[in-house]
Amino acid sequence: MLESIQDDGGVTVSSEQLARRGHTTAAQVRKDLSHFGSFGKRGLGYSVDELRDRLRIILGLDQVWPVVLVGAGRIGSALFEYPDFKRRGYECVAIVDSNPEKIGRKWGELVIQPTAKLESLIKELCATLVILAVPASAAQLVAECSVNAGINGILNFAPVQLQVPDGIPVENVNLVMELEALSFQITRASKT
């Protein structure tokens, strides 16, 4: 949001304005920010540039995160091509797939590697994140292998609840569940 305000030439922004854009309340914006420090000026609001920079640091976007993509299917390719990805500091350093037909193919500069190499690739390239874009049946095994190799976080697209040690953050994206959330709300509303 702050970058879009920058593009529109905004220099300062109030919690009220941010709240309207983000579908929340001004008090919520201020309370949330206050957990990390004090970024605004009374009577004036927040400096867009400064707040953006401070939030980038809080989110860890002031560094490059080497990412290994596991699964060279359609979801994998969608992510690989997604431009915002690299712009935010996430750099795909390796691609892995189990399908022998895909191994050896090139995506951009990268050659698709066999799953057997996952662990050594993570170690050699010091990858911090893996993206799991594999079928549900393979996900748990890939997760364990990544954890053994010392991965720091997992983005999981497989529709299973991964079992990983405490302290390794996992974010799940379950596309069917998002649709189910919609059909649930619509069904509810129509029963009023």
Added chain:
Amino acid sequence: MLESIQDDGGVTVSSEQLARRGHTTAAQVRKDLSHFGSFGKRGLGYSVDELRDRLRIILGLDQVWPVVLVGAGRIGSALFEYPDFKRRGYECVAIVDSNPEKIGRKWGELVIQPTAKLESLIKELCATLVILAVPASAAQLVAECSVNAGINGILNFAPVQLQVPDGIPVENVNLVMELEALSFQITRASKT
């Protein structure tokens, strides 16, 4: 989870077992279910078949949801091919894109249509959901058009907060934000 238990031959399941699988607590499982009714038997647990069927009805999965896919890019194609999609009752009834090169191509049985036809397609096909897999700059316009056509819910992949009337549910999937959640947690943990 219940379907996976069915496949493993499970007949009944306790809140404790469900909690372990889902990384939550038995009390949470029971409290959540209690909001929709009383599905279990004391001393025995829940009938897997019955609970699955009841939840399917609650989530609105006992009917077919006609979906229009807007944006025939990589994310769109990943969704279109995703098999779980149709299995859960979401049926893609039309594909729309703004790129003249793509219009007229066939994906399976469906011909890609121009964006201008979106409104009439939604009306004619009685589509209840749209999936927005378009660039951020186009998303708001497509959303408004869909709302005008009487859409019931929106699944939005564009990294913008859509402004739609109250009562139209919107679910957002923001891939970069998921990665940011991971790098934030890793950054935090390393500062302890």
Added chain:
DNA sequence: ACTTTCTTGTGAAGCTTTTCACAAGCGGCT
């Protein structure tokens, strides 16, 4: 029929998050 072993459903307690409301502070205008 009685006891034992489970497990649900649910008030009450405890905890977390959100909202309220206002003192304190900044900038511009007279």
Added chain:
DNA sequence: AGCCGCTTGTGAAAAGCTTCACAAGAAAGT
């Protein structure tokens, strides 16, 4: 300098969510 219009940061109150703990009920064995 003094006043006025805004807006932050934050304790305190309100609302919401999770956990606890237990009565009530179900099945199976004696």
